[in-house]
Amino acid sequence: MEPTQTTQTSRTPSGRWSITLLSLGHACVDVYQGAVAALVPFFVSERAYTYAAASGIVLAASLLSSVVQPLFGALVDKWAMPWLLPVSTLLGGAGVALAGVGGSYALTLAAVAVSGIGIAAYHPEAARVARDVSRGSHTAMGWFSLGGNIGFAAAPLMVSAVIATGGLHASPLLVVPALAGAALCVAALRARVPDAASGGGPARVKETVGRDDWASFAKLSGAIVCRSIVFVGLGAFISLYASRRTGGGDAAGTAALFVLYLGGAVGTVAGGRLATRYGRIPVVQWSYALSVLAVAGVVLVPGPPLYLFVALTSAGLYVPFSLHITLGQDYLPRRVGTAGGVTLGLAVSVGGVATPVIGALADATSLRTALAPLIALPAVGWLLLRTLKEPELPGAGGGAGGGEASAATPPGPAADAAARP
Template sequence: MRRSTVWTMGGSHMLNDLVTTGLVPSLAPLFMKTYHLDYTQTSLIVLCSYLTSSISQPIFGLFADKSPHAWLLPVGLLTSSLGLALSGLAPNFLLLLLFVSLSGLGSGAFHPEASRGTHMAAGNSKGLAQAIFQVGGNSGQALGPLMMPIFLLATGVHGLLWFTIVTAIGLGLTMRIYPWYRDNLNLHGKRMREVEGQNQVGAVTLLVIIIVLRSWCQIGISLFMPFYYEHHFGMKLNMSDKFTFIFLAAGAVGTFVGGLLSDRLPKQRILMYSMLCSIPFSLALPFVHGAVALLILIPFGFFILSSFAVTVVYAQHLLPRNISLASGLTIGFGVGAGGIGAVFFGTISDHLGLLTVFYVLMVLPILGGILSLFLPNDAKARATTHS
């Protein structure tokens, strides 16, 4: 494994996800107050970010499998970070949606290329490499809520212009590995065309549905838990943002552990156990707060997100001829589904109350656990490979 390349990919993934899936949901309360929005309008901001990323990632992935372009790696990260920074200058709600959508589009271009680069640099440690890459992304998501006190107490939305610094750092990281990536990309594409095995479209479709359920759990906690704890238990937003960070940080640890295990254990089993182990914590979460809530959020985040890297490697196993498309579907579609879930939960909150959102969240890991039972077990393929 080319460790320096994998860690650089993970670092660039952290910066990308910090300015997209990390900050955009966390900025929702600030956007809500600044532009005088309701829950549905606020969740629409998240939808625009997530949906543009979701739609574009599989398209960029399919495009990359047929005609790879190394320049999409730095340009994608440049666009995602610059789009969020410009949202600090948005004079109205419509331009805010435009800048956030631009950021999502850049993220959509970045992810398939970065995931392919990680796959190329992984050697025989595909699970470990994807774990490092995905932990980078999850770390960015977890750091987003910690940024909020800066904007709430000091700068307001104009403070987002400081994220031009992230743009510069991201360009530095991606250009560091650009020559290696460019030189090896064509050779990798030739190997993919010669690979044995057929794409398992049905299994990938089922896998994507499970990823959607997992994504709805994540966005439901990240976006609506601060509102829920503020309204039901009187918790201040800056404190509930710390709870969100703890949930996502536990998920980052789970992502690394799950990816590490996927080099040794069947990926279908890891995914199934991650869903099943999440069920008791999702059932308890709506009824606890304070220190008890932390005791629930830590294992909940660990288990529900422990399959993050696993699903990427598993999809690449199921789509051996379309590595970038597999990444676009598992990372991109899951993110976009989170945006759809945000609007769905926002509408529920406006009409049925925040508690109903958490009742829905209780059911999602159960459905994911049931559906994972019908995925093909990759143990036989592993045994054949090792023999």
């Protein structure tokens, strides 16, 4: 049955405006996660990096992010730190902007590592604020996630426009989205309704009800890691792979990366709508199962049809993206910062740890051979998700739909339509 009652935050103009601003700010942050992969072909062409060296840049952006992101999640579970949003946005942009300055490989690694730390600091607090404003609506969280997907999609276009024109030395121009994103974050924090803003004092952890289901969260996290390796691995090498498989050169590679990221925007919107109708768990399970076939098409099918399979892969990997976030937060209702950090940020960054292995294998064999193992990972994710059940939400009655209200939500379901920006 469609929910008919709304919470105060989701139905007020300020609540919808806050989600809109947070979504736009999220786009300005995640453009830098996409930018690192988009820079890889330029590092290969201008600096003659090997596959392994190029993948090391992706690793540098991901490794520190993967290590420190749970720490930031634990911190925001204890204290609300809204100031992290604009500060981390600026840090993420500054690192990428400096990546092309100078020719030192070590300095390039350091620059993208700084960017990774900024992105790691952003996601747990951003997920907490978005949950607070939306009162746990997974449709509203879908709109918030959509902003990040749009940022990913814009990254190859932005990088190509700047670097193809001015070379790697023009990379400081890439700081512009960070400046806009920091301003959007400040505006979003100011737009929150009074009872959703926690100022900077202790986070309202004690007000949550329910228990943390670590076993289910661990299975979900394992599936997310599989998804992340596939997505980041393809993101790092799809430009080079498509340009050679289609014979279209750099333009064909940029187009493939754009399709990979743009499909995520479509998948995220579809995920929220499908979950409302069929339930989160079935939608997530089917998405992983269908991704197996889509990734196989990317690796095995030559020529222009490659783009169709890239689009299907992107949609399959992103339909469950926002559902990962709400499921994770509902499995850990007392640690929503940690859950948000793992499902929203770590889900993207941890895949970078595997890219040097893909790069080394590509150097030793071929890029196609190196990408072939990615076909099996969505299947592993499906196996982990196969036994998951919807979280038991106090006051929401559980059910297949998962309930829009989270464990931290006051009694009464939130209306999806009212939560849309």
